[in-house]
Amino acid sequence: MIPRRAFLSTSLAAPLLAAQPIRTAFVSTKHSHFSGKWKAVSDNASYSLAGIHEPDPQARARVKAQPRWLSEEELFADKSIALVVVETPIAQALPWARKAIAAGKHVHLEKPPSHEWAPFREVVEEARRRSLLLQTGYIWRFHEGVRRAIEAARNGWLGHVYLMRGTINTDISDAQRRELAPFRGGMMFELGCHQIDRVVDLLGRPKNVKSWLQKTPAGKQDGLADATLAVFEFDSAMAVISTGARMAGASQHRSLEIIGTDGAVILQPVEPGTNMRVTVRTAQGPYKAGWQDVELPPQPRYTGDFADLARAIQTARPLTFSYDFELLVQETILRASQEL
Numbered sequence: 001m002i003p004r005r006a007f008l009s010t011s012l013a014a015p016l017l018a019a020q021p022i023r024t025a026f027v028s029t030k031h032s033h034f035s036g037k038w039k040a041v042s043d044n045a046s047y048s049l050a051g052i053h054e055p056d057p058q059a060r061a062r063v064k065a066q067p068r069w070l071s072e073e074e075l076f077a078d079k080s081i082a083l084v085v086v087e088t089p090i091a092q093a094l095p096w097a098r099k100a101i102a103a104g105k106h107v108h109l110e111k112p113p114s115h116e117w118a119p120f121r122e123v124v125e126e127a128r129r130r131s132l133l134l135q136t137g138y139i140w141r142f143h144e145g146v147r148r149a150i151e152a153a154r155n156g157w158l159g160h161v162y163l164m165r166g167t168i169n170t171d172i173s174d175a176q177r178r179e180l181a182p183f184r185g186g187m188m189f190e191l192g193c194h195q196i197d198r199v200v201d202l203l204g205r206p207k208n209v210k211s212w213l214q215k216t217p218a219g220k221q222d223g224l225a226d227a228t229l230a231v232f233e234f235d236s237a238m239a240v241i242s243t244g245a246r247m248a249g250a251s252q253h254r255s256l257e258i259i260g261t262d263g264a265v266i267l268q269p270v271e272p273g274t275n276m277r278v279t280v281r282t283a284q285g286p287y288k289a290g291w292q293d294v295e296l297p298p299q300p301r302y303t304g305d306f307a308d309l310a311r312a313i314q315t316a317r318p319l320t321f322s323y324d325f326e327l328l329v330q331e332t333i334l335r336a337s338q339e340l
Helices: 004-018 034-042 057-061 072-077 090-102 118-129 144-154 174-180 186-190 192-203 217-222 303-315 323-336
Strands: 022-027 047-053 083-086 106-109 134-136 161-167 208-214 227-233 238-244 255-260 263-267 275-280 290-295
Touching: 022 034, 022 303, 034 047, 034 303, 047 072, 083 090, 090 106, 090 118, 106 303, 118 134, 118 323, 134 303, 134 323, 144 192, 144 255, 144 263, 144 275, 161 192, 174 186, 174 217, 186 192, 186 208, 186 227, 186 238, 186 323, 192 227, 192 238, 192 255, 192 323, 208 323, 227 323
Parallel strands: 022 047, 022 083, 083 106, 106 134, 161 238
Antiparallel strands: 161 255, 208 227, 227 238, 255 263, 263 275, 275 290
């Protein structure tokens, strides 16, 4: 029999050890999500920030925070750094992720991680082989309204789901357009990926993907596929996603719908996303029959991702979204981008 005092000391020690802050470093500040993710990690007591590796002096000058700037050698040689958050432009993301994994570090990798299939698969499989976590940064994985919509579909409350439909437009600068123009998938690749991630989560691998990667007059000048649409065909359902590069008030227009034979969930706007519309034919779960407005709490980006990552690191348990899921999402994005 263990003495009560000894039991208490051992039972309390394990949580304390598990709760040691995760030393985290960032690579680059150039991705549009950098500032939000820096704040999300800073505000989470499960993490401690080791600093940033940013080789571009001009980019360093634009950072409002005053972090510790790390050399590449410091970043990868420091064994206390357990997690690297890669916030580079798309073309540079996989090489840095590969270096971090080779150094034995977990990786949070910005979206979309690459316009190529084989190199991404190699990075994921190397992380799996080394038992290192790899998480990609699709923004709606932990969005409460999106989660509830998928929950309603999975629980059968909407009947047979036959349609997902989403729109995710933006209003980007000329400089951002030039950066994205080399990618064949254009806006479907860069922004539609968020919607594709949620389609794959609910419906799985589509048997057919058809996309239209159109160019507006501006796109014909700079080469960006800036008005895009994709249709994903499943055995008894389909998903339709559209995304464009230039729309006034674009953020308020973004939407996600899941429609079934006995009900539907509509989120518009998805962000800030504090309201969703639900209808069900008969009362189901928490929902009464007919149309209703459901109030949601504020939906801050990134906090759910880093909470899940901290849980997985500190408990040595899998992430919510597996290696195989990351591969399937990437494959589907590249099919819609006409890269596969």
